[in-house]
Amino acid sequence: MKTLVLAIAAIAALTAGAHAQSYKIATEGSYPPYNFTDDSGKLGGYDIDVGTEMCKRAGVECTFITNDWDSIIPNLLANNYDAIMDDMSITDERKQTIAFTDPYFPPDPSTYLTLSTTKVDYANIKGMKLGAQKATIQAGYLDQNFKADNTILTYDTQDQEMADLNAGNLDIIFLDGSVVAEAVAASGGKLKADGPEILIGDGVGVGMRQSDADLTKKFDTALAAMKADGALDALIAKYFPEKAGGPFYKK
Amino acid sequence: MLVDWLPQGLKDILGPDVIFWLGYITNGKHLNWYASVQYTLAAMLLGGAVALVVGVLAAAARNNGPRPLRWLAAGYINIVRGVPDVLFFLFFPLAFEQGLEWLYSLQVCTADTLALNVGKWPPCPAANLSFNSVAYLVLAGVSLGIVYGAFIASVVAGALQSVPQGQLEAARAYGMSRIEVLRRVHIRQMWVYALPGIANVWMSIVKATALLSLLQIFDFVAWAQRLGASNFSKAAGLVHDDWRWRYYLVLLVFYVLVTFVSEKIFSAIGSRLRRGMPMAEQGLT
Helix, strand or coil, X not given: CHHHXXXXXXXXXXXXXXXXXXXXXXXXXXXXXXXXXXXXXXXXXXXXXXXXXXXXXXXXXXXXXXXXXHHHHHHHHCCCCCEECCCCECCHHHHXXXXXXXXXXXXXXXXXXXXXXXXXXXXXXXXXXXXXXCCCHHHHHHHHHXXXXXXEEEECCHHHHHHHHHCXXXXXXXXXXXXXXXXXXXXXXXXXXXXXXXXXXXXXXXXXXXXXXXHHHHHHHHHHHHHHCCHHHHHHHHHCCCCCCCCCCCC | CHHHHCCHHHHHHHHHHHHHHHHHHCCHHHHHHHHCHHHHHHHHHHHHHHHHHHHXXXXXXXXXXXXXXXXXXXHHHHHHHCCCHHHHHHHHHHHHHHHHHHHHHHHHCCHHHHXXXXXXXXXXXXXXXXXXXXXXXXXXXXXXXXXXXXXXXXHHHHHHHHCCHHHHHHHHHCCCCHHHHHHHHHHHHHXXXXXXXXXXHHHHHHHHHHHHHHHCCCCHHHXXXXXXXXXXXXXXXXXXXXXXXXXXXXXXHHHHHHHHHHHHHHHHHHHHHCCCCHHHHCCCC
């Protein structure tokens, strides 16, 4: 029994690695332009650039790792990493299990994405196939409002729902407005943003464990400094050229 | 990029389109994809090795072991063979990790930290083991080995019975003990009869490695999925539609190649094993 415990402790030490003020931040790596794997094979995107700068200003070392979206909160709670930066909206429901920093993206209403040939009566959606990514605020909204008269499909990743929309297996995707704008701009007229804009959640924040109040405060201070000197606005302009109405944070 | 190293003369011959696509399929993310073959191959080889060891031990235990061991081996073979490999693949690494965490928690958790964490896993935060992908790769290989070890066990058990009784009687007549007969004569001669069955199970192991991405291991299949996914963001690289079928086609070719090479290797091993065994050579068993 003793050797067994020693062996487990050794495994724990091996898997834990160097824990000297180095934090791991989880992201999905497949939610452009927030996070993606670029052509050189590295993680990139708005979440990654903001996180890197935030950690630099907070004086801590951070590395980004990838984790699937649907298990991203449980793995944070299990201490497998220390923060989530994956375009995660601050909602009351999520606040019951995790904490958030202040938002690092301006309020972003969700909107509908369809093929430009699709016609929808948004006041009365019936008999449609609506899609959203699993466990997102949009999936929750579709479920609450359109479940009775429509088919709701949920997907593990954003690219899967985009593929289904382009192939005609899906009529409407409900998605963050900023992502819809980028997708429409790149589609060369094939896709369109459509219907009303609906504000859900309180902006995008870094997901933290509730017990890590000190680190959350450090990140908040760093984010406030990035807002004040225009660094955050510059990153928004870089990754969301279609987003109108800046500067958002610089005074 | 790799294409930058090509001499200008060659670039002129190939033309800008070919150079562009050559550059695209040798950019960083594609190189990551090619490199990820190592995970698939590692899981294959580890799974195969574990399956062989587990299979031979279980078969020997079921055929020749003392009674409790015989029951244990029979139970293992029958139960594990009846479980879908995907299910076991999901079950075993998770159960193993949480089992370790439970044992570990008995040592590191105090009554206070336990009370704070009621109803959550791990029992207390200190008992959390965060496995990296190498650990998961090993667990994946072992899971494959345990599942397919049961199939190998039934192949080997049949092969053990196919060894002519005369050979074993002769060995006993020389005064060898039970274990010696098993080790020196019975298992040695068994391989010839077991090989076709083992080759078959190996093919199944090869194909089951496509499940690795279920454990968040960024293997050949997971990368193909990600590279083939449509991309609309210029920041993320080349903007393209859904290209998954092209990448899946490469996966199909890869698996056909692996099975083709395996078949060649197994037939070479087979003819080597049949040397000096005239009955087996003629197929008269």
